[in-house]
Each structure stands twice: as C-alpha cells, then as structure tokens.
Amino acid sequence: MSERFDVTALGELLIDFTQNGMSEQGNPVFEANPGGAPCNVLSMLARLGRTTAFIGKVGNDGFGKQLTAAIEEVGINAEGLLYDDEVHTTLALVHTLEGGDRDFSFYRNPGADVNLRAEELPEQLIRDAKIFHFGTLSLTDEPVRSATLKALAVAEEEGKLRSFDPNLRPPLWKSLDEAKKQVDWGLRHCDILKISDNEITWFTGLEDYDDGIRYLQEHYDIKLICLSMGPDGSRAYKDDIRVEAKPFLQEATIETTGAGDTFGACVIDGVLTYGLDGLNEERLTEILTFANAAASIVTTRKGALRVMPERAAVEAFIASYQG
Numbered sequence: 001m002s003e004r005f006d007v008t009a010l011g012e013l014l015i016d017f018t019q020n021g022m023s024e025q026g027n028p029v030f031e032a033n034p035g036g037a038p039c040n041v042l043s044m045l046a047r048l049g050r051t052t053a054f055i056g057k058v059g060n061d062g063f064g065k066q067l068t069a070a071i072e073e074v075g076i077n078a079e080g081l082l083y084d085d086e087v088h089t090t091l092a093l094v095h096t097l098e099g100g101d102r103d104f105s106f107y108r109n110p111g112a113d114v115n116l117r118a119e120e121l122p123e124q125l126i127r128d129a130k131i132f133h134f135g136t137l138s139l140t141d142e143p144v145r146s147a148t149l150k151a152l153a154v155a156e157e158e159g160k161l162r163s164f165d166p167n168l169r170p171p172l173w174k175s176l177d178e179a180k181k182q183v184d185w186g187l188r189h190c191d192i193l194k195i196s197d198n199e200i201t202w203f204t205g206l207e208d209y210d211d212g213i214r215y216l217q218e219h220y221d222i223k224l225i226c227l228s229m230g231p232d233g234s235r236a237y238k239d240d241i242r243v244e245a246k247p248f249l250q251e252a253t254i255e256t257t258g259a260g261d262t263f264g265a266c267v268i269d270g271v272l273t274y275g276l277d278g279l280n281e282e283r284l285t286e287i288l289t290f291a292n293a294a295a296s297i298v299t300t301r302k303g304a305l306r307v308m309p310e311r312a313a314v315e316a317f318i319a320s321y322q323g
Contacts, residue, residue, distance in 0.1 A: 003128050003129055003130050004051065004053075004128040004129070005051045005052060005053045005077065005125070005128055005129040005130070006045065006050040006051050006052065006129065006130050006131065006272055007041075007042060007045055007050060007051075007052050007053075007129055007130065007131045007132075007133055007163075007268060007272075008052070008053040008054070008055065008080075008125045008126055008128070008129035008131075008132055008133070009038035009039070009041060009042050009052070009053075009054055009055070009132070009133040009134065010038065010054075010055040010056060010080075010116075010132075010133075010134050010138055010147070010148060010151050011036065011037065011038035011039075011055075011056055011113070011134060011135050011137055011138045011148075012036040012037065012038065012056065012090060012111075012113040012135075012137045012138065013034075013035075013036040013038070013039050013054065013056045013058055013067050013071070013081070013090075013113060014035055014036045014058075014067075014089065014090040014091060014092055014108075014111070014113060015032050015033070015034065015035065015063050015066070015067070015089060015090075015091050015092070016032075016033045016034070016035030016036075016092050016094050016257065016303065016304075017030035017031065017032055017033070017091065017092065017093045017094065018030060018031055018033050018094045018255070018257065018302060018303060019031075019094070019095060020302065030093065031302065031303070032063070032066070033257075033302070033303035033304070033305070033306075034066065034067050034070035034071070034303070034305040034306060035092065035257070035258075035303070035304060035305055036056075036113070036305070037135050037137065037165060037167050037260075037261050038054065038056070038133060038134070038135060039054055039056075039071055039076060039305055040258045040261035040262070040265075040304045040305050040308075041133060041165070041261045041264055041265045041268070042054055042071075042076045042133075042265075043071070043074045043075075043076060043265075043304075043305045043306070043308050044261065044262050044265035044266065044269075044294065044308040045265045045268060045269060046074055046075035046076055046308075047074070047075075047308045047309065047310050047311070048265070048266070048269045048310075048311050049311065050269060050272065051077075052075070052076050052077060053076065053077035053079065053080055053125045053128070053129065054071060054076050054077065054078060054080055054081055055080035055081075055116075055121065055122060055125055055126075055151070056080070056081055056082070056113055056116060057081070057082045057083070057084050057112045057113055057115055057116040057120075057144075058081065058082075058083060058084070058089045058090075058112050058113070059083070059084050059087055059088040059089035059112040060083040060084060060085045061088055061089055063088070063089035063091070064083055064089045064112065067081075067089065068081060070305060070306060071305070073306070074305065074306060074308070077125075079122065079125060080122040080125045082116065082120060083112075084112040084115050086115075087110050087111065087112045087114075087115050088111070088112060089111070089112050090106070090107065090108045090111030090112060090113045090114070091106070091107040091108070091111070092104055092105065092106050092107070092108075093105040093106075093107075094255075094257060104169060104171060105171070106169070106171055106172055108172065110141075113137070113138070113144065114140070114141045114142075114143075114144050115143065115144065116138075116143065116144045116147045117143040117144075117146070117147060118143065118146040118147045118149075118150045120147070121147050121150050121151055121154075123150075123151075123154050126151055126154045126155050126158065126160065127154065127158050129160060130160065130161065130272065131160060131161045131162070131163055131192075131268060131271070131272070132151065132152070132155035132160045132161070132162050132163070133162075133163040133164075133165075133268065134148060134151065134152070134162070134163075134164060134165075134186070135164070135165045135166065135167040135186075136165075136166050136167055136168065136179065136182055136183055136186060137167060137169065137172060139182040139185070139186065140172050140173055140179075140182070145182075152189050156189070161191045161192065161271070161276070162189060162190045162191050162192070163190060163191070163192040163193075163194070163264075163268055163271075164186045164187070164189070164190035164192070164193050164194075165193075165194045165195070165260070165261075165264050166183045166186060166195055166196075166199050166203070167260075168183070168196075168198070168199050168202065176202075180203060183199075183203055187216065187219075187220045187222065188220060190222060191222065191223045191224070191276065192222075192223065192224045192226075192267065192268065192271060192276075193216070193222050193224070193225045193226070194226050194228065194260070194263065194264035194267055195225065195226070195227055195228070196227070196228050196229075196230075196260060197209060197227065197228065197229045197230065197232070200212040200213065200216075200227060204216070209227060209229070209235070210242070213225055213227065213235075213237050217237065223238065223276045224236065224237070224238050224267075224271065224276060224279065225237045225238075226263075226264070226267045226288070226291075228259075228260055228263050228264075228295075229247075230247070230256070230259075231247055231249060232247060233245050233246045233247040233288075233292060234247075234263065234288050234291065234292055235288070236267075236284040236287070236288055238276075238279055238284065241279075241280070241281050241284065243281055243284045243285045243288060244288075245285060245288035245289045245291075245292050246292070246323070247292055247296065248292055248293045248295075248296035248317070248318075248321055248323065249296070249323060250296055250299065250300055252300040253296075253299040253300055254299065254300060254301075254302065255299065255302065256299050257298075257302075257303065257304050258298050258303070258304020258305070258307075258308075259295040259296075259298050259299050260295070261304060262291070262294050262295045262297075262298045262304070262308060263291045263292070263294070263295040264291075265294075265308075266287065266290050266291035266294050266295075267287060267291055269287075270283070270284075270286070270287030270290070270291075289318065290314060290315075290318070293314050293317050293318045293321070294308075294309055294314045296317070297309045297313065297314065297317055
C-alpha cells in the first residue's frame with residue numbers, strides 16, 4: 001500500500017512572539033508568529049512539494065485556532081492536531097541577540113503541547129508516512145513523552161525511517177542531565193540525525209566536531225548524520241563518507257529562527273529523493289548546498305513557518321549567490 005504522506009512529525013506547535021521593532025514609548029513590540037520546530041520542518045517540506053502531516057496539541061483558544069489555520073495554509077495535514085479545553089496554547093518569547101541568534105523564554109508549565117496523551121495518538125498518520133520525524137521538546141514532560149515513545153514504537157513496528165533533531169532548549173528541561181538522557185534515547189531510535197554544532201559539543205564533551213560525530217557513530221546505529229554549523233556551513237557523515245558545504249552568508253540576515261529546521265527539512269527531502277542507500281559524496285554535497293542556501297534565505301525573513309522558500313527560489317539563489 002502506498003503511503004499518504006512523505007513525512008509525519010510529532011511535537012510542539014506554538015506561538016513565537018518575536019521582536020518586531022520598538023513602540024513610541026521605547027518598549028519592544030512582539031509579533032505573534034506561528035512556530036514550533038516540527039511544523040517548521042513540515043512547512044519547508046511542503047514548499048518543496050512533499051506531503052506532510054502533523055501530530056500535536058494546542059489549546060482550544062485563539063492562538064490554537066491561529067495555529068491550525070497557519071499549518072493548513074502552508075499545506076500541512078492537520079488531522080492529527082488536537083485541542084485541549086483545559087490548558088492554553090504554548091507560548092515562546094524570542095529575543096533576538098546581536099548577530100541574529102536568539103534567546104527563548106517559554107510559557108509552557110503547563111502548555112497544551114505537553115498534554116498530548118499516548119491514548120490520543122493518531123497512529124494511522126504514522127503508518128501512512130514514509131518518514132517519521134521527532135525532536136526532544138516532546139520528551140521533556142509527561143504525558144507527551146509517553147505519546148512520543150508510543151509513536152516511535154509504531155514507526156519501528158511499521159519499518160518507517162525515523163528522523164530526529166535534538167533541538168536543545170535548556171530552559172525547558174528540569175536538568176541538563178535529564179536532557180542528555182532523552183537525547184540519548186532519541187539517538188538510539190533514529191536513522192537520520194540533524195544536530196547543531198553546540199549540541200554535538202554539549203552531548204559528547206568533545207570540542208572537535210569530527211571527534212564528536214565519530215563518538216556518535218561508534219555508540220549509535222545512525223545511518224546519516226548532518227551537522228549544522230551556522231555561519232561555518234554544514235557537514236554530512238554517512239558510513240566512511242564525510243562532506244562539507246560552505247555557508248551562504250548574507251548582509252540581509254536579521255534572525256536565525258527556523259534556519260536549522262529549514263536545513264533539516266532539506267536533508268529529509270534529499271533522503272526522499274535518493275533514499276539512504278543512494279547517498280554518495282556528490283549527492284550529499286548537493287543536499288547540503290541546497291540546505292545551506294534555503295536556511296540562509298530564511299534568516300532574512302521574520303518568523304519561520306509561513307516564510308519558507310520554494311524549490312525554484314532556492315535554486316535561483318544558489319545560481320546568483322556572490323559570496
């Protein structure tokens with residue numbers, strides 16, 4: 001039976017309040033942007049022509065309705081999006097730092113995304129997908145942690161490819177030791193890993209990225225590891241293959257929200273195109289180059305979920321780039 005979806009993802013869908021100027025009184029003005037890493041990934045995949053579905057929970061409130069409309073607008077199937085009548089939609093305040101990096105403050109204790117229960121899991125959306133994607137924000141607390149574990153069990157039972165992004169957000173963890181324990185679990189249950197430079201050094205304790213990746217390859221059975229290094233570009237590791245691609249730096253960069261998710265989505269798109277077994281040095285270089293370019297475009301736009309570029313726009317940007 002053919003799958004309905006290329007990718008189904010589970011996790012957080014929330015409102016990112018991002019800074020958008022100052023008021024006349026000198027106060028920061030925040031814009032309510034739809035966000036959440038899993039849906040950012042799905043949004044980019046949808047822009048690339050992939051079929052996607054989301055599993056998660058929002059509050060039965062104005063923000064929840066806004067988020068439902070937003071993911072449907074960008075082409076993400078919302079059958080698996082549930083509403084919570086007791087707990088409000090999760091909120092995050094995103095302060096932009098010098099250089100475009102971000103500082104997060106979360107309003108999530110509790111938040112509706114944490115309240116997804118295992119018995120509510122729409123398992124068919126996982127069975128109907130080629131790839132199941134998840135992160136660690138659905139592993140921080142119960143009951144959503146149990147729902148995530150059940151989702152992975154379904155994906156593994158069905159022989160689905162599993163994609164994982166640690167997406168470390170220290171303020172959401174009771175301790176970084178607990179975060180490391182859950183990241184370890186995720187690494188044991190994925191075929192495709194997208195990990196950032198700060199995450200690899202934090203998890204392994206090794207400053208050299210190649211050493212850190214080698215540690216992961218020795219301790220986990222991960223078929224493809226892609227490392228995002230921000231302004232230093234990216235690398236991909238598969239078996240004995242190691243490739244690196246340069247970044248697409250732009251003066252127009254304003255913030256990095258969603259850049260890593262965009263990068264990760266492009267990696268998944270490459271796997272869908274070639275298959276894991278079809279990835280060689282040339283194709284991995286092509287995938288990284290495209291992913292770096294797409295992420296660069298997103299850094300010039302406010303928000304993430306609704307501003308992902310289409311394939312033709314990324315290809316045109318690569319062709320015209322003067323670095």
